[in-house]
Amino acid sequence: MKRWLTTTDHKRIGLLYFWTAFGFFLIGGLEALIIRAQLVRPDGGLGVSAETFNQLFTMHGTTMVFLALMPLSAAFFNFIIPLQIGARDVAFPRLNAFSYWVFLLGGLFLNASFIAGPLFGADRLSVAPDAGWFGYANLTSRQFSPGPNVDFWLLGLQILGIASLAAGFNFVVTILNMRAPGMRMLRLPVFTWMTLVTQFLVITAFPVITVALVLLMFDRFFGTHFFLPSGGGDPILWQHLFWMFGHPEVYILILPAMGIVSEVLPTFSKKPLFGYTVVVYSGVVIAFLGWSVWSHHMFSTGLGPIADSVFAGTTMLIAIPTGVKIFNWIATLWGGQIRFTTSLLFAVGFIAMFIIGGLSGVTHASAPSDLQQTDTYYVVAHIHYVLFGGTILGLFAGIYYWWPKMTGRLLSESLGKVHFWLTLIGMNLAFFPMHFSGLLGMPRRIYTYSADLGVARFNQLSTVGAFLIGIATLIFFWNLLRTRWRPANAPANPWDGATLEWAIPSPPPVYNFTVIPTVTSRLPLWQTERHPPMTPLPDRPPAPIHVPGGSWWPMITAFGLPIIAIGALAHLIPIVLAGAGVVIVGIYRWAYEPFEM
Amino acid sequence: MRLVLALLLLFLTACSGQFPQSVFAPRSDFSTELAGLFTNIFWWAVAVFVFVEMLLLIAIARFRARPGAAHPKPVHGHTALEIGWTLAPALILVFIAVPTMRAIFATSGHAPEGALRVEVIGHQWWWEYRYPTLNISAYNELHLPVRTAIQVDMTSADVIHSFWVPRLGGKRDLIQGRTNRIAFRADSTGEYWGQCAEFCGASHANMRLRVFVESDSAFQRWVDQQRAAPATPAKGSPAEAGERVFRRSACIGCHTIAGVAQGKVGPDLSHVGGRATIAGALFPNTTETLHRWILNAPSLKPGASMPPQNVSPQDLDALVAYLQSLK
Numbered sequence: 023m024k025r026w027l028t029t030t031d032h033k034r035i036g037l038l039y040f041w042t043a044f045g046f047f048l049i050g051g052l053e054a055l056i057i058r059a060q061l062v063r064p065d066g067g068l069g070v071s072a073e074t075f076n077q078l079f080t081m082h083g084t085t086m087v088f089l090a091l092m093p094l095s096a097a098f099f100n101f102i103i104p105l106q107i108g109a110r111d112v113a114f115p116r117l118n119a120f121s122y123w124v125f126l127l128g129g130l131f132l133n134a135s136f137i138a139g140p141l142f143g144a145d146r147l148s149v150a151p152d153a154g155w156f157g158y159a160n161l162t163s164r165q166f167s168p169g170p171n172v173d174f175w176l177l178g179l180q181i182l183g184i185a186s187l188a189a190g191f192n193f194v195v196t197i198l199n200m201r202a203p204g205m206r207m208l209r210l211p212v213f214t215w216m217t218l219v220t221q222f223l224v225i226t227a228f229p230v231i232t233v234a235l236v237l238l239m240f241d242r243f244f245g246t247h248f249f250l251p252s253g254g255g256d257p258i259l260w261q262h263l264f265w266m267f268g269h270p271e272v273y274i275l276i277l278p279a280m281g282i283v284s285e286v287l288p289t290f291s292k293k294p295l296f297g298y299t300v301v302v303y304s305g306v307v308i309a310f311l312g313w314s315v316w317s318h319h320m321f322s323t324g325l326g327p328i329a330d331s332v333f334a335g336t337t338m339l340i341a342i343p344t345g346v347k348i349f350n351w352i353a354t355l356w357g358g359q360i361r362f363t364t365s366l367l368f369a370v371g372f373i374a375m376f377i378i379g380g381l382s383g384v385t386h387a388s389a390p391s392d393l394q395q396t397d398t399y400y401v402v403a404h405i406h407y408v409l410f411g412g413t414i415l416g417l418f419a420g421i422y423y424w425w426p427k428m429t430g431r432l433l434s435e436s437l438g439k440v441h442f443w444l445t446l447i448g449m450n451l452a453f454f455p456m457h458f459s460g461l462l463g464m465p466r467r468i469y470t471y472s473a474d475l476g477v478a479r480f481n482q483l484s485t486v487g488a489f490l491i492g493i494a495t496l497i498f499f500w501n502l503l504r505t506r507w508r509p510a511n512a513p514a515n516p517w518d519g520a521t522l523e524w525a526i527p528s529p530p531p532v533y534n535f536t537v538i539p540t541v542t543s544r545l546p547l548w549q550t551e552r553h554p555p556m557t558p559l560p561d562r563p564p565a566p567i568h569v570p571g572g573s574w575w576p577m578i579t580a581f582g583l584p585i586i587a588i589g590a591l592a593h594l595i596p597i598v599l600a601g602a603g604v605v606i607v608g609i610y611r612w613a614y615e616p617f618e619m
Numbered sequence: 620m621r622l623v624l625a626l627l628l629l630f631l632t633a634c635s636g637q638f639p640q641s642v643f644a645p646r647s648d649f650s651t652e653l654a655g656l657f658t659n660i661f662w663w664a665v666a667v668f669v670f671v672e673m674l675l676l677i678a679i680a681r682f683r684a685r686p687g688a689a690h691p692k693p694v695h696g697h698t699a700l701e702i703g704w705t706l707a708p709a710l711i712l713v714f715i716a717v718p719t720m721r722a723i724f725a726t727s728g729h730a731p732e733g734a735l736r737v738e739v740i741g742h743q744w745w746w747e748y749r750y751p752t753l754n755i756s757a758y759n760e761l762h763l764p765v766r767t768a769i770q771v772d773m774t775s776a777d778v779i780h781s782f783w784v785p786r787l788g789g790k791r792d793l794i795q796g797r798t799n800r801i802a803f804r805a806d807s808t809g810e811y812w813g814q815c816a817e818f819c820g821a822s823h824a825n826m827r828l829r830v831f832v833e834s835d836s837a838f839q840r841w842v843d844q845q846r847a848a849p850a851t852p853a854k855g856s857p858a859e860a861g862e863r864v865f866r867r868s869a870c871i872g873c874h875t876i877a878g879v880a881q882g883k884v885g886p887d888l889s890h891v892g893g894r895a896t897i898a899g900a901l902f903p904n905t906t907e908t909l910h911r912w913i914l915n916a917p918s919l920k921p922g923a924s925m926p927p928q929n930v931s932p933q934d935l936d937a938l939v940a941y942l943q944s945l946k
Contacts, residue, residue, distance in 0.1 A: 071921060072821045072822060072921035073921060076821065076823075153818075158817070158818070160777075160778055160795065161818070161820055167820075251796030252795070252796075257779060257795070257796075258797070291682065292684075292691050293691050294693050294694070296695070296696055296697075297695075297696040297697070298696065299696075300701050322789070322790050322791055322817075323792045323799075324728075324791055324792065324794075324797070324799035324800070330723045331720050331724075334719050334720070334723065335716060335720075338712045338715065338719075339712075341708055341712060342705060342708050342709055345705075345707075346701070346704060346705055346708075348671060349671075349700075349704040350696075350701075352674050352675050352678050353694075353697075353700065355675075355678040355679060355682060356682065357682060357691055358682050358691045359682065359684040359691050360678075360679060360684055362679075362683065370675065374672060374675060377667075377668060377671055377672060378668070381664040381667060381668055384660060384663075384712075384715065385660045385661065388656060388660055388715060388719040389719065389723050390653050390656055390719065390722040390723055390725075390789065391653060391656045391657045391660060391719070391722075393653060393789020393790055393791075394642040394653050394657065394789050394790075396790065397781060397783075397816040397817055397818075398816065461641065461642050461643065462638045462640060462642075462643075463640020464640075465783070465814060465815070465823075465824075466818070467818040467823060467824075468823060469824050471824065472827070474639060475638065475640055476637045476638045477638075548693075551693065
């Protein structure tokens with residue numbers, strides 16, 4: 023127990039990220055199922071109240087983005103990146119532990135809002151965030167949202183932002199500085215490359231949302247008017263700030279999955295990735311363009327024809343590097359010897375589904391066309407094809423691929439295939455009909471709709487699909503759990519992968535590599551035209567390896583942040599100061615700690 | 620799958636009567652322009668979809684691993700191919716971008732000179748319409764003359780809302796402190812449905828609206844009716860008793876009835892009896908729904924600021940009779 027609480031080992035932190043994020047994924051999924059159950063009938067549904075429904079969809083979005091998808095990617099960053107670049111750990115192991123604890127506590131803080139009602143003299147299920155995951159001003163002002171709901175949201179997101187920023191800096195430094203000899207930038211595995219790009223997006227996008235949240239906090243706690251037209255402020259300013267973060271955030275969610283697919287496809291088709299440099303550069307181009315498209319979320323706010331034209335144009339441009347990636351993935355499969363493992367099925371599923379999300383994206387990149395689509399279920403369909411069909415299928419491909427490396431145990435392939443087909447059928451049944459309900463006039467974020475709209479059938483299909491996804495996820499959960507009681511007998515390289523993580527045992531020893539390998543090619547474990555496969559590493563370290571011990575201080579420092587947030591929530595300055603004290607003492611002791619217990 | 624979608628599209632366009640908020644049955648120049656643009660992009664998307672998914676399916680069908688097969692040739696890339704599949708999507712995008720830019724400027728919200736101007740003001744959770752040139756107002760139900768250019772100026776009294784009547788045009792947000800515009804010309808008479816599209820709090824789902832597009836003469840009749848003073852109930856009628864109930868109840872704090880009360884919190888009720896719906900186009904305007912609404916509005920529309928009213932059954936009947944008399 024103590025070894026897990028004080029751990030600074032990137033592999034243990036990776037597993038902590040995985041299980042925590044998976045837990046939040048189940049919670050977010052449960053929220054989605056209640057939403058879908060409510061919408062199965064028009065005119066009142068199953069009786070979920072408007073207030074509860076608004077909390078459910080707000081928390082579903084917030085949970086999936088910040089507590090499930092980002093940290094599931096982070097589980098792989100933590101576990102896999104140091105192995106792929108031939109390092110013993112990340113650059114700042116204690117900062118890494120700090121990121122995890124801040125993430126966990128921020129997630130618990132946000133979800134505590136579901137049961138915290140009685141503390142505010144209200145019912146349970148009445149003080150959770152309820153203004154949408156995008157929290158548009160001026161609905162979030164004290165005047166229109168007097169309760170603690172929005173406070174939970176803005177404080178929780180600020181805590182989570184600290185976790186993401188700390189991890190972002192950590193991984194940029196790790197990837198740039200901790201590479202094994204010979205691991206030049208253009209020899210990095212594509213997953214590592216996409217992680218690097220993602221982390222640059224994190225460290226540039228999160229400050230923007232942090233600023234926006236701080237301004238919102240001032241509006242709510244200290245009576246300023248940054249977003250309030252009644253005091254000369256501007257609610258559209260919030261939308262600009264939020265989407266300057268929010269659009270890069272989409273690429274923060276999708277690029278790691280693209281990286282995973284770029285690892286899985288070559289391994290299971292026994293061919294190197296087609297157009298490696300093009301795939302890498304198109305990822306970089308997507309990230310750059312991702313900065314110039316934020317206002318396409320705001321076409322209905324009336325930005326004027328010039329701005330609409332510019333943002334429609336930049337948004338369409340993104341289709342080009344994305345298309346290039348897809349063609350390169352198909353070309354990787356072309357001419358290969360494809361093994362249909364569960365991991366490969368999910369990777370192919372990713373491509374097939376992401377195409378649909380990408381194409382519906384083009385229909386609302388066109389600003390006038392978007393005026394009939396934005397804020398309807400058509401957009402709900404689009405984001406779920408991108409974030410479920412894209413990110414989640416990609417993450418599943420990664421889990422089946424790397425689980426043996428992370429735990430030493432292979433997942434069941436037959437359960438895996440059931441999981442895959444149920445998920446694929448379920449997601450199409452859930453999300454495809456949403457295109458129709460949207461274009462037939464069903465707005466998003468409504469707890470009830472008129473039977474006369476004629477969209478009840480489509481909603482019923484969506485609900486059936488959502489529950490199929492739920493069943494598939496339970497099967498997957500069982501697949502994960504059952505490996506715990508199986509012998510840890512996965513071979514070092516069960517799939518015949520080419521990258522460095524497959525050169526060491528499964529699971530890797532605490533020091534990762536007995537000797538740091540010297541890299542001479544992009545595919546070190548494969549025979550290529552010019553390079554023989556790397557010579558196997560020795561079984562035992564030839565010289566003793568110094569491995570840093572654990573530390574309590576990252577966790578203790580992290581605890582200070584929710585204490586500050588609780589103080590702010592309750593308007594009790596002494597608690598805020600106590601929390602700040604914990605952070606300061608924690609950082610001080612951390613800085614002066616001899617890091618070799 | 621996209622083929623199924625195309626067939627469904629045709630099917631939906633054919634029977635739009637069942638889908639009062641469908642974007643596939645446009646009835647104005649604005650919505651027709653948007654539908655045309657969408658159809659154009661849609662077919663490009665179908666073509667790309669079929670082509671790319673076919674490639675993917677062929678790849679996984681043709682190149683499954685076979686036992687004993689030789690190791691595949693380690694191909695690392697192909698420059699000509701890369702250039703080709705960068706240029707091809709760029710070229711397709713030109714065919715989408717050009718009509719898009721054209722449509723952006725064509726639908727930028729400026730009606731020609733002499734258009735009928737309507738101001739839309741969003742409230743949590745109902746709509747206020749003002750006709751500055753006609754000097755009348757309407758609530759939740761917008762009446763417009765057919766084949767007449769309409770200039771809509773929009774703003775909000777509180778949070779952000781979005782005015783959306785799919786068959787007449789795309790949505791625009793209503794933002795406090797700003798004025799947004801759309802312009803359109805409805806090409807056939809009828810009843811068109813819409814609702815708020817921007818999440819605006821507890822009863823966002825219940826903020827609905829109707830647009831009645833009428834012939835010039837019918838529209839003029841409606842305007843005259845709105846301009847007239849509210850009906851005065853006949854002596855001794857239930858409606859007269861209802862007016863007395865109205866005058867001595869909390870109603871007058873929030874609602875206006877010209878000559879009777881001047882509340883400004885809720886919609887003006889001077890002509891409420893002539894409307895087809897109540898409560899933000901949520902319920903048909905019937906004796907039964909008026910009863911339920913007056914007794915407990917928040918139970919029917921969560922968050923509604925009209926508190927439950929404690930009125931005796933006789934008073935309630937009288938009150939409803941009075942409201943219904945206000946044609």
